[in-house]
Each structure stands twice: as C-alpha cells, then as structure tokens.
Amino acid sequence: TDIAWLTTHDPAHALPAGVDAAASGVGRHGAEVSRGLADAWLVVDSGRVAAVGTGSTPPTDQRVSLGGRSVLPGFVDSHTHMVFAGDRSAEFTARMAGQPYAAGGIATTIGATRSAMDEDLRAALAGRVAEARAAGITTLEIKSGYAATPEGESRLLRLAREVTPHTTYLGAHVVPPEHAADPAGYVSLVTGEMLDACAPLSGSVDVFCEEGAFDADQSREVLRAGMAKGLAGRVHANQLGEGPGVRLAVELGCASADHCTYLAGEDVEALAGASTVATLLPATDFSTRQAYPDGRRLVDAGATVALATNCNPGSSYTTSMSFVIALAVRDCHLTLPEAVWSATAGGARSLGVDDVGHLRVGARADMVVLDAPSPDHLAYRPGVPLIAATVVGGDVVAG
Numbered sequence: 001t002d003i004a005w006l007t008t009h010d011p012a013h014a015l016p017a018g019v020d021a022a023a024s025g026v027g028r029h030g031a032e033v034s035r036g037l038a039d040a041w042l043v044v045d046s047g048r049v050a051a052v053g054t055g056s057t058p059p060t061d062q063r064v065s066l067g068g069r070s071v072l073p074g075f076v077d078s079h080t081h082m083v084f085a086g087d088r089s090a091e092f093t094a095r096m097a098g099q100p101y102a103a104g105g106i107a108t109t110i111g112a113t114r115s116a117m118d119e120d121l122r123a124a125l126a127g128r129v130a131e132a133r134a135a136g137i138t139t140l141e142i143k144s145g146y147a148a149t150p151e152g153e154s155r156l157l158r159l160a161r162e163v164t165p166h167t168t169y170l171g172a173h174v175v176p177p178e179h180a181a182d183p184a185g186y187v188s189l190v191t192g193e194m195l196d197a198c199a200p201l202s203g204s205v206d207v208f209c210e211e212g213a214f215d216a217d218q219s220r221e222v223l224r225a226g227m228a229k230g231l232a233g234r235v236h237a238n239q240l241g242e243g244p245g246v247r248l249a250v251e252l253g254c255a256s257a258d259h260c261t262y263l264a265g266e267d268v269e270a271l272a273g274a275s276t277v278a279t280l281l282p283a284t285d286f287s288t289r290q291a292y293p294d295g296r297r298l299v300d301a302g303a304t305v306a307l308a309t310n311c312n313p314g315s316s317y318t319t320s321m322s323f324v325i326a327l328a329v330r331d332c333h334l335t336l337p338e339a340v341w342s343a344t345a346g347g348a349r350s351l352g353v354d355d356v357g358h359l360r361v362g363a364r365a366d367m368v369v370l371d372a373p374s375p376d377h378l379a380y381r382p383g384v385p386l387i388a389a390t391v392v393g394g395d396v397v398a399g
C-alpha cells in the first residue's frame, strides 16, 4: 500500500496547470490547458495516479505536503542524441563569433564516439540521464546516429536501451567520410544490413532530411524501409532552411517532424491536418543562433506541437526542459500552459504513449515539483533551478 498524498494546500495561488491539463483530459492545445487546480491533491497507488482533487483530502497511508508548490506531469523529452563521446564547445564559440552551424560537425562526434569504449559511453550517458532527471524529465527518447556502421549504431542503441525503452535508429544522420564518394551505397547500407542490426533495438527510425545530409528521395527510402519493419517514422525536418522534410513526414504518416524552424505555408497546412506531431527544439535555434520556429502559427493552425531538448554535443547541449519552455514562451510565442502541454503531453503524443505526459487517473505517477507558486515561473524566472523534485512511478528520483 504505497499510497501517498501530494498536496499543495495554498488556495491563494492558482496553479498546477499540469495537474489541470492532466485532470481534464485535454486533447490538442486548447483553452482547457490554461486552467490550474488550486489547493489540489493527488493520490498515488502502486506507482499510478489513483485520484486527483481539490479541497479536503481523503485518508491515506502516507502524506507529503508540498506547501503551495506547483506540480506538473513529468517532462517528456521526445528528441535527444545522448549517447556520444567528445566535446564540441569550440564550435559553439566559433558560432558566437559569426560562423554558421555546420552539420559537418556531426562527423567529429562520429569519430570520437567510434573510438570510445563501452564503459566510457555508458558513464557519460548515465551522467546526462541524471542531469535530465534532475531537470524534471521522466520519459526520454534517445537516438543513435554517431557511429554510422551496423556494429556501431547497434552498440549505441544497446547502450540507450539500458536507460530508456524509447530508442530511435538514426543511421541516416550524415553520410560518414568513408562513404562520401558513394552516398547511394551508404543509403543501401542504412536500409539493409544496418537496419537489420538496429531494428530489433529500436522503436523508431529517423532521418536528417536536409541539404548536406539526405535528400527527399533518400529520406523516403530510409523511412519506408524502417517503417516496413514496424518502426515509427521521425524526420529531422526544415532545420536549416525550407525543404521537403515536413511534407515527407506527413506524407508517410510519421509520428513526428522535428525542428520545423523554416516552414512554408504548405508545411503548416500539412501539419495542421495530420497526426504527425510538430516537435520544436528551440534550444537548438538558441545555440545555432537561428530564427526560432513559429509555434504560435502552428498551434493556431491546429497542429499538435511538442517541445524537446535535442540534447546533443553539436547543436543543443542542454537537458533543461525549463530552458526550452522559457524559449518557447519568449521566442516561439506559445503561452505558458501551451508550452507545458507541449513539453509533457505533446512529447507523449510524439512517442505514441498515453500513460505519461498527464496526471489523469491511471497515469504513471511521473511528476515535477516546482519550487514556485505557479508554473509561469518556468519562463518568468529563466535559469533559476526551480525543480524541487522529480517523481517517477511515485518514487522521488531527484531532488
């Protein structure tokens, strides 16, 4: 009987937008996400949400009073590249001095990762996962993509599987230097031997559809091959300029089109009528000093929007979903409740899971406790460590 109370007991502050979104069963973005429950309580039983309410609390075995703090569903980070070796801070410094982001830097990480020992990759990954947990992330997707060989990509996926069930095969990240003269041959490898090695270790297949990486035809081939093996499709789309990525993701019924920084009207229209989630990664646009994606336009058009960190050593080395939410509010023009929804339920949509990203009865008891009277503080107090505790399945895992 591992029942616990989580109470906020502070009717003076209207808050937990997350608890509210959870309790009211919101689908897409809408007015409902903006209501919070004041003086709220939540009962956890066997790692799941057993009841949510306000006012006087029912009797339980244990009780934790949160003293007016906010409770949100745990963050769902649906896009990361966390298994890697090496450091590319010099690239960031060069960008701040005026250099553009070059996806070619991915090859630098491929080199460092290929020569790293399993135990070094595992230790580095464990450090990043602990950082993510402390940042309130309770569900995590991790991609391969920094090996570009059948053995190497499957090694990265095996390591990722040790820490999360949400793994994505990204053999088609860039064409590695040894295949530069024969990109078609590399696509055959990605859709053949490499896919055979990686599909059993993955839930999704991903491709970087961008000039300098893979074009529309190559991307279609990669996605079709992976999806034919039962993997969900994901696309790195429209990150560095307008292009075919978003429309390809929608055409193939992919779970998610990620980045969506440069969108034409037809891309927005395609996403508006699709089940494909538009996953925004504004920490990337911060670190690469690009324009930010227009989240407002997407939400207003009716698209389903997720937010993720894109934790990777090149374009976005952060695990802070709070930072991502602040950017989404400040620069992508989402409201705070919309941003919280996108960082929780939106990410869950992208990963195809329905028992996380909200706190309705039956959900896994994954929560973020904020040391703040309302979730607005996530954007109002940027850079301040407000995550007082992270709870997974009813257990405090950080804080």
Ligand code: NIG
Binding pocket: 081, 103, 105, 106, 109, 208, 236, 239, 284, 310, 312, 313, 314, 315, 316
């Ligand atoms: O999502 N754009 C492709 N992949 C990553 C960047 C990886 C890197 O620079 O190492 C991204 O931004």
